[in-house]
Amino acid sequence: MSINKMSYKGQIVIPKQLREKYGLKPECSVRITEIDGHIAIIPLLDDPIKDTRGILKKKYPEKTVTTDEMIKEYRKEEKMLESRREAKS
Template sequence: MPIVRITAKGQVVIPAEFRRKHGLQTPGRALITERDGQLVITPVASDPVTGSRGILRSKTPLREVQKRHREEEIGLEDR
């Protein structure tokens, strides 16, 4: 596990092997978050539309969800 320096400006150089492995491109952008006391670096897509594809995907097909909602609405109307 490589050890990296942190500059006076707070900059860190991510080793090339990690940039290639995780798709971090230069120049580029990354999101830094904290999870369980660890810093997590996540690549940010240059095109936000492309990068956000699939984030709302559900395991249940949309038709099934719509069918349940319709049944629920009909049940509420019958009351």
Template sequence: MSTITISSKYQIVIPKEIREKLRLSPRQKLQVLEKGGVISLVPEVPLKSLKGFVKGMDQSNLREKQERA
């Protein structure tokens, strides 16, 4: 686990090993989420990169609208 420090301008630096593992790039946007005192940074993914990610998905267990309530 890495430790970071908040600067006087409230900025943080993401450790190199995390940036490389998640393939983060300069100017990439991150969503900031807080829940129960825990801060999470979630990289935004371009919509184009999601094209076809469910290709070949098994649709046999999908629920109908009436069953969703």
């Protein structure tokens, strides 16, 4: 963790290792917001569609899975979780 000073214009420097870790490059867009009483800097995707392409392949690398199959699997998991919650009650 580093300690930085804010300039008179309200500017701060994000440490290099954090910029690299989160893929922050010059001129990239970020959202600055407050979460639970803390200031949060959230990197925004340059092209959300392009940047999220292929994320489902990571979960299913061995085969191509249709959206219908994925929905069925998620519903099955949700029913299982619901039945566990009901069993605990």
